[in-house]
Amino acid sequence: MSNYRKQNKGENLFSAIEHQQAVATRKIGILKLRDMIDWESFRPLLEELSGYAGRDWSKGGQPPFDPVFMFKVLILQKYHGLSDDATEEQIGDRLSFLNFLGLQLGDEIPDAKTIWAFKERIEENGRDGSCRLFDCFTAMLVDKNLIAREGSIIDASFTEAPRQRNTRSQNKQIKEGQRPEEFDTNQSVGRQKDTDARWTKKNNQSYYGYKNHAKVDLKSKLIITSQTTSAEVHDSQVFKELLDEKDEAVLADSAYYSEENEEHVLEVVNAQEFLMRKASRSNPLSEEEIKTNHTISRMRVRVEHVFGRMAQMGADICRSIGLRRATNHNHLSNLAYNMDRYRLLTR
Numbered sequence: 001m002s003n004y005r006k007q008n009k010g011e012n013l014f015s016a017i018e019h020q021q022a023v024a025t026r027k028i029g030i031l032k033l034r035d036m037i038d039w040e041s042f043r044p045l046l047e048e049l050s051g052y053a054g055r056d057w058s059k060g061g062q063p064p065f066d067p068v069f070m071f072k073v074l075i076l077q078k079y080h081g082l083s084d085d086a087t088e089e090q091i092g093d094r095l096s097f098l099n100f101l102g103l104q105l106g107d108e109i110p111d112a113k114t115i116w117a118f119k120e121r122i123e124e125n126g127r128d129g130s131c132r133l134f135d136c137f138t139a140m141l142v143d144k145n146l147i148a149r150e151g152s153i154i155d156a157s158f159t160e161a162p163r164q165r166n167t168r169s170q171n172k173q174i175k176e177g178q179r180p181e182e183f184d185t186n187q188s189v190g191r192q193k194d195t196d197a198r199w200t201k202k203n204n205q206s207y208y209g210y211k212n213h214a215k216v217d218l219k220s221k222l223i224i225t226s227q228t229t230s231a232e233v234h235d236s237q238v239f240k241e242l243l244d245e246k247d248e249a250v251l252a253d254s255a256y257y258s259e260e261n262e263e264h265v266l267e268v269v270n271a272q273e274f275l276m277r278k279a280s281r282s283n284p285l286s287e288e289e290i291k292t293n294h295t296i297s298r299m300r301v302r303v304e305h306v307f308g309r310m311a312q313m314g315a316d317i318c319r320s321i322g323l324r325r326a327t328n329h330n331h332l333s334n335l336a337y338n339m340d341r342y343r344l345l346t347r
Contacts, residue, residue, distance in 0.1 A: 036342070049129040050070075080313070141338065146346075150218060154242055156212060208231065210330070212334070228331075250272070
């Protein structure tokens with residue numbers, strides 16, 4: 001007979017309740033956002049995007065999960081860099097996830113297909129829901145004077161997508177903007193073929209997928225706006241799209257420098273220009289330009305902190321297919337990052 005101590009069922013039950021209560025009072029990880037974000041402020045937009053507003057479910061059909069609840073599921077997913085299947089599994093397994101969503105043990109939880117369908121629903125028919133949700137939270141940050149706009153840093157980060165195994169002929173057609181016919185002869189195969197993602201190389205390392213082009217507030221390190229492109233698009237090609245008349249100063253590395261971009265910042269945006277200069281074999285940098293580059297570099301390095309934190313959250317990996325879904329992934333990831341940053345700025 002074992003000599004180890006055994007607890008009776010009553011003690012085990014009370015221990016489980018005490019543990020659940022202890023988790024509910026902890027403020028770590030995603031639980032820090034539970035009470036800091038005004039989740040209900042997103043309801044009007046979420047009901048519009050989901051199409052649930054004004055619908056009478058008493059006439060038939062199973063009522064869906066509350067759209068604000070599902071939005072919190074998406075933020076939870078991006079905060080931890082989870083797939084749809086892993087999100088379903090973790091919600092059912094982790095007390096902290098249940099607590100963040102306001103669930104109790106035994107409550108119904110959304111499955112992976114429901115999570116996927118909600119993401120598709122807010123984006124279908126050109127709704128661009130993830131971008132509008134991001135803009136909604138950005139407006140809240142502006143109202144709280146957390147985005148200073150005294151300086152804006154422009155930079156881009158890779159978002160890697162599932163790598164494809166295509167023939168040379170198929171890759172040639174894709175690069176020419178065509179979709180190989182054989183992709184659609186079998187729908188199961190065609191659904192897994194990404195004809196929007198591209199290969200590129202940087203610092204002798206190959207990447208496949210997309211780019212998250214972002215404008216970051218220098219003072220707060222909050223993302224102000226973003227654009228998503230395929231990975232081969234040069235950073236400078238999205239430069240002008242990210243700027244607006246509210247920018248007082250623009251900082252960027254040498255990849256963005258050109259006389260055209262310099263003129264755009266000074267004349268069109270009417271902002272101070274802090275673009276790092278490039279050296280060439282026939283035109284080396286002067287000592288003054290080297291010093292200026294060093295000064296700019298010390299300020300613009302703050303954007304690397306942003307992308308570093310997002311990589312910790314798994315935002316640099318997109319598990320879906322196509323530019324539209326990659327854009328959705330980047331907007332939601334940027335939103336989850338901004339919420340996390342907001343927690344640090346207001347603690």
